[in-house]
Structure formats: structure tokens, C-alpha cells
Amino acid sequence: MVESSEAPAVFAKFRNNEILGEMGRLLFFLLNAFSASGYHIKLFDSLPRDSLDKYGRMAYALPLVALTGVTPAASSEMIYLFDEEDRVVGAQPWRKKVQVRFDVFSPYWFTQPILMPYPVHPVHAGPDLPERLRRYRTVARKMRVFFSGDSKGYVRNRILYPKPKLPRVEVIEAILRHMADRAPLVRSEQHLASLCANGYVDRCLIMDHDSRIDETRWLATLATSDFFLCPPGYVMPMCHNSVEAMAVGTIPIINYPEWFNPPLEHLQNCIAFDDKADLLAKLDAVLRMNPEQIGTMRQKVIAYYDEHLAPETFIRKIESSERQRVVVLMITDANVAKNATKLNARSVLIRGDSSPALGGWLAKLRRS
DSSP states (O other), rough: OOOTTSSEEEEEOOGGGGGGTTTGHHHHHHHHHHTTOEEEEEEESSSSSOOOOHHHHHTTTTTEOOOSSOOOOOTEEEEESSSSOOHHHHHHHOOOOEEEEEEEEEEETTTEEEOOOOOOOGOOOOOOHHHHHHTTSSSOOOOEEOOOOOOTTTOEEEEEOOOOOHHHHHHHHHHHHHHHGSSSSEEEEEHHHTTTTTSSEEEEEEETTOOOOGGHHHHHHHEEEEEEEEEEOOOSSSSEEEHHHHTTTEEEEEEGGGGGGOOOBBBTBBBBBSSSHHHHHHHHHHTTHHHHHHHHHHHHHHIIIIIIIHHHHHHHHHHOOSSSSEEEOOOOOOHHHHHGOOOOTTTTTHHHHHHHHHHHHHHHHHHH
């Protein structure tokens, strides 16, 4: 593609290897959001190639990403993207300066950062994702509730605020133990296909942990269920599968709605559960829910994804910020593992990245 002088552009220079965490996923998420929004990205070639890993290499191959060894001379219309600011580079005129940080449990009373929405996994991203999502959202639903994912070792809960989360293993075991024939165990993709071959399955289908849906069919399979069970992840509650479910219009059954910004709302764009008894009661209600209510919730889930989770909406937040220097926060396993006990009501993750009342109070404080 020929770069146009009118195209928006980013100069990215990272000085720390933290951006290469999670097999390079963090770098991919960040650059993909700008790439999907039409930005040409000049990535300074300073990151160690032997540390890129699988998804870091995918980030380098994204459309509109080009490596460079020099800082652009004409930078006044570009965004400077960085983790630790290079003083010489930062002294140049920039359209905006965007710093990437990871401490989402900090209060950030005086800065008002932008929380980057948790994205779909890199293997499901790509320039054609919006078109694929439009197609998946219109497919016929074949089952009421579905779960597929790893559960081995998912026994630990690090998050204690606002109260401890029910770990994934306990979620799955409670369903299989107490729901009997209403929650059949699915042995394989072929078994799933056979269960759904004779029409809609009004059950909670749990995929055996030793089986997997092939990644090339994952989003398409998700799209055939009305609801997807979203128990917490291994290190932190947030998982790609909850975002991927919402992307295709499948309603999440979830016990960490407050980790989304804005928080998900029970019976609006999610089914929120708490302990085991509440989980089982909510699943019973879901299995009795009428198609009209499910259809209404599905449209709200799709609207939520398009308005708050799509990569382009994150970039629009940056573009519309009145601040010339913007702090962007990314949710990461490493930060959660290190700081889990610090999460509280004052954490920016819980407050969200904008609070009119707080913003007004801070503005008044600065003027005084």
C-alpha cells in the first residue's frame, strides 16, 4: 500500500521489554488497534528480535507497520507512542504523545488515563475481522449455553475485590455435578456437531477440557450459541473468550462484569453471577428465558462491543482527548499477578477511565 501524506501516522519507540509480555500479545494489541484504524505506524527498531515471540512477530507483520531506525523530522502531525519517553524525541513537536502503562490497580487521581479495552486474541484479529463479525452475528443459533476452554490448574483466585471470584474449575464442576442431563459433557467437535444436528439444543453444553475447537472455527462456533459461559482466567478474571463472545453477539455469563469499562449490566448485556448457588440459579433462569428477551440482550451485547470494545473505539478515545499527553493503560497478567491485593474501589480499573464528578473536582483543585 502506498503511504499517503494525508494518512494519520504514529511513531512508536519502546525502551522497555514489558511491552513484549504475553508472547508479544501486548505489542500486537496496541499496534493492531492503530493499524485497524488506518494509521501508518513507524516502529523504531529497538526491541530485541529474540524476545518478540510468536505474537510480537505477528505485530511486525501487521498492515501499515514499518520498521525504522530514525526519528521522523516532520512530526507535528504524528502521534508519539512510547512506554518510557525518550527526552530528545519527546522534545519534538507532536500531534499527541501517548504513553503506555500497565498499572491498572493504581488510583490515577490526577491524570485520567484511557483504559485499553481487552481485545480478541491475535489469531482472530486481522483487517477482515469487522466483516467476519457481521457475518457471524447473523448465523442461526443452535444451542442455549456453551463453554469450551482449558480448566486444568484453574483453581486459584487472586482477586479479592469486591469479593473473591469463583475459580473456573469450581464453576465447571458445580455445573456438571448439579445440572445433570441439562449440562451434557461434549467430547469433541464432532460430538458437538451431532448434538446440534437435529435442531436447537436447549441445554448447557460443556466441552471436555481435553477437547478443543480448532482456532479457525472458534468464532464461528461461538456464534452458534445464545450464551457463553465466561469463568475467570488463570491469572486474572479477564479472558479473550468473553470479548470474542460479545464480538459475535453471544451473551456472556460472567462473574467479573466490573472489569469492563463501562461495567457490564446483568440482564442487559450479560448474565452476572456470584457464588455457586447464584451461578446455578442464573443458569436455570437462562434455560427458561424466552427468545424475545434473548434477542433483545443479543442486540445490546453487539452494541456494547461496537461502542466500547472494538479497536477503533479505543483509538477514537485517544483522538478525541483534549489532552496533548495521554496515558493508556493495558490489562496484563504480569501486573495482576504482582498487584492483585491492591485492587480496590479507588483503582482506575474499577472507576473506569472517565468520571465527570471526579474530573470536575480535580479541575477545581488545580485552579485553586
